[in-house]
Amino acid sequence: MSSTPPPPYGQSPLRAVQVLGGGSAGSSAHVRSLTAGLVARGVRVTVCAPAELERAYGFAGAGADVVTVPRRSDPLTVASLRAACARADIVHAHGLHAAVRCAFALGGRLRGDRGRQGVRFAGPPPLVVTWHTRAHAEGVRSHAVRLMERRAVRAAAVVLGTSSELVDRARDRGARDARLAPVTVPAVKPSDDFHEGKARADLGAVDRPLVMAVGSLVPYRGYDVLLDAARAWRERDPAPLLTIAGEGRERAALQRRIEAEDLPVQLLGQREDVAELLAAADVAVLPSRWEARSVLAQEALRAAVPLVATEVGGVPELVGDAAEFVPYGDADALARTVLGLLDDPERRARLADAGLRQAATWPTEDETVAQVLSVYDELTGLA
Template sequence: GADVVHAHGLHAAARTALALSGRSVPLVMTWHTRRYAEGARRQILHLLERRAVRAAAVVLAPSSDLVDRARLRGARDARLAPAAAPSPRSSQAPHEGKVRAELGAVERPLLVAVGSLVPHHGFGTLLDAARVWRALDPVPLVVVAGEGRDRSALQQRIRDEELPVRLVGSRDDAGELIAAADLAVLPSRWEGRSLLAQEALRLGVPLVATEVGGVPELVGEAAELVPFGNGEALARAVVRLLGDPERCAWLAEAGREQAAGWPTEDDTIAHVLSVYDELAQPSPHPR
C-alpha cells in the first residue's frame, strides 16, 4: 500500500480522508486557492475546510494567508510551500507590434487582464475603473482574456457604458498578450501565486494588482498594489503609471529581479519529496 497519499484541493482532500478512514496512511493536502460562498453555502464551505485540513498530517499552501487559514481551521501542521513559476514558452512569440495591431492598440496604451470571468476575479471593478480611463487621451484599450459565467453581464456593461474594454475569450497566447501590454492588471478578490502576476513580472511588464492573498509576498515592491473592490484606486494607479515612464521602467526591472528569486521546479519537487520522506519515516515512539 501507499506510504503517503497527497491530495490537491479541498474536495479531493475530504474525499481522500474518507477513503483512508481507519488506516494509518498519512495524508498530505495542498490547498491551492481560497474559495468564497454566501449564506448556507458559506457554512458548508467552512465545514469542508475544517474536515479537510484536520484530516491531513501536513497542509501545504502557496501563500501565508492560506497557511494561517488552515491553522485557524484546525490543521495540525500547515506550511508555506514553494511553488514554481510556470516555465517560459520555448517558441518564439510574435512581435508585440503584430499582437497590438490585431487587438486594435497601435497608437493607444494597452492594458491586459487574464482570468476566468467570475465574481471573485474582480472584473466588475475593472470596468468601474475603465469608466475613468474613457477621459484619457489617448483612451487606453483594456483587453480581458478568459471565459466564465459573468461574460454576458460584463459585455452588457461594456456596451451600455461604452467602455474601452474587449473580452477576447480564452487564449492560448495569454503570455504574448501580456508581453505586448503597457500594463498588466490583476483586480482579484484573492490570489495565491497568480500566473498573470508571475508572467508580467518575469516579462518586465508593470503590474497593478490588488493587495490580497499571496500577491504582496509574490511581487514584493515590484508592483503597484491597490485595495480589492476599489475602482477609483485602481483607476488612479493606472493613470499614474501611464503618465510616469520612469516609474514603469523601474517596475519592469524590479519585476525581473523579483522573478529571478522565485522557486524553481526543482525547489518545489525537493520540498514535496522532503515532506513525503518525513511522513514515511517510522515513528520513534510507536503507540
C-alpha cells in the same frame, strides 16, 4: 532536472498519487511540473484528475499514470479514487474539493497491500494537502465551506499552504501540521515567432495603450471594479484598451456592461497565447478580492510588465515592492494608478526591473519538487 539514485536493493519506488479536483490554472500547472520532477527522481506517479485537465496539461506526457476522476463527489467517484489510492505510499490532494474527496476515499482502511520495504499495513497512506487558494463563498455556503476546510485539513498528515495566510487558515481549521510551501508556476515564454507589433495590431492597440488582465470571469476576480475603472479612462484620446483573457459565468453580464456603457474593453475568452498577449501589454492589472500566489502576477513580473494589483491575500508576499498596490474595490484608485503608470515610462521601467529581481527570489521548480519530496520521505519513514 536533477535526479536521485534509484531505491536501495529490495525497496520498491515510492508510489505517489496526485489528486486534482476543479483544478485552477496554478494548481494544474504545479501538478504537471511536480509530476515531471518526481518521475525524474524515480517516483511512480499516478494523477487522478478530470479528463479535461489531462487534455489541457498532459500529465501522461510527464510520465504519470492517469486515472480519470470526474469533478463530482458521488459514491462512484469516491470509489474510483479509493481504488487508485489503494497501493499508494502517499496521496497528495491539491485544492479543497480534492482534499475532501480524498478524506472520504481514505476513510476506509486499505488492507492487504505492502509498503515500500515489504511491511504489511492496514491503514490508509498518509495524505498531504496543498492549499493553492481559498474557496470564495458567502452566506449559508460559507458555513459549508468552513466544514469542508475542517474535514480536509484534519484528515491530512501535512497541509502545505502556498501563502502565509493560507497556513494560518489551515491551523485555525485544526491542521495538525501546516507549513509554508510557496509554489512557483512554471515559466511560460512567448513563442519564437512572437512579434509585439503584430500582437498589438491583432488586438487593435497599435496606437493606444494596452492594459491586460487574465483570469476566470467570476465575482471574486473584481472585474466589475475594473470595468468601473475603464469607464473613467474611456474619454482619453487615445483611450487605453483593456483586454481580459478568461472564461466564466460572469461573461454575459460583463459583456452587456461593455456594450451598454461603450467601454474600451475586450473579452478575449480562453486563450492559449497569454504569454504573447502579456508581453505586448503596457500594464497588467490584478483587481481580485483575494489571491494567494497569483499566476498573472508571476507571469507579469517574469515578463517585465508593470503590475497594478489589489493589496490582498498573498499578493504582497509574492511581489514585494515590484507592483503598484490599490485597495480592493476602489475603482478611482485603480484607474488613477493605471493612468499614472501609462503616463510615466520611467516608473514603468523601474517596476519592470523590480519585477525581474523579485521573480529571481521565487523557488525554482526543482526546489519545489525537492521540498515536496522531503515531506513524502518524512511521512513514509525514509527521512
